[in-house]
Amino acid sequence: MSITVLRISMSAGSRPYALSGVAATTRSPASAARPSGTPDRSALPVAGDDAHAKQQATELLDVLGYDAVDIGTLADSWRSGPNTALYGFPYPGRPPAGLDGEELRHWAARSPGVPVSAQRVKELAATAVRGPAGASYA
Template sequence: MTQTIGIIGSGLVGKSVAHLAVAAGYKVVISNSRGPDSLSKLVKELGPLARAGSVEEAIAAGDIVSLAIPLANFKTLPADKFVGKVVIDQTNYYPGMGDFRRTDLDQGKLTSSELIQQHLKDAKVVKGIHNIGWIHMQYNARPKGDAERTTLPIAGDDAVAKEMITRFIEAVGYNVVDAGSLADSWRIEPNTPIYFWPYAPEVPEGLTEQEAKEVYRQRGKPLSPEQARQLISTTKSPSPIGGTLEGLPPIHIALFLELASANTVEG
């Protein structure tokens, strides 16, 4: 039976996950805070395997539920609807963006995925597909056996849920390595070596902004499972904890702002 991926959030990340999922033959139910009617154009673009729904419908339909929302919005998730659900946590902690900040996250007493798991106490949360930019999420996907296939990490506390997420990520175009428990997921969070940069191409100096954008839209160098494990195992606790705009390639910020100003970023 074809599995369904329920996606909460139709912004750049949610759209990329939806495209990957339907390309791999999964059904998709995608939702956002504005309701299904706002997603008609996206659903048409995704094709017959996709439909729009409310957040509750996406949760109910999903064999796997993707959280493609800002971490700051986690309390809006209806925890009682997630009972028994396998969840991909794609959120990231960016304390410098907006007014969302938590002392327990800043002090490393809790990882962002542990925070999600606390809220969704009856779900099975797995951190994954969070450490690669939305642009390269689609561009870097490659079939099994392809020499250019790269590797993404996951972390979680439930072995069955991790296996389910692993199969999904492998199906949409990536190798997978296990980074441990949710408590260990700090090793794959923002401001760590495996976050973002390994999946983006190098942009030479001296290019115009348009030329730089064209280069940046290409895939990055492949990261082997062995290289990914090495990055994870040698990671030191980041200080400060959390991501910053300064920690991202400037051209990535430029592309994001371009899309935002064009009013194409949906949440």
């Protein structure tokens, strides 16, 4: 499994702002990309404090083959960070029950991945629970 992290930082005059989208996928970013309007197109979260910057990130993701889901401000960006359901999973798909950490890593590395809709990204962001920093696969 590879982690694809898109962090876009820009500054407009003296006013800095940043956006982020995070996805974990077993497929390469290019193989997961789909044309706009395709039913199996995946979405990535976007967070930022500047509406224009978020629009630019949304346009970039569209060109790259992904839908964008606005999950709020930079203060809300933790909803797609480590130890949230949106950070690593659901992009590889649902693993078989009963796997330990090592088995889960091996399963994720072999998984072909699944498309994650904009609606699913919204649901996962809305129900995220803030946990400790750092990713855990156990």
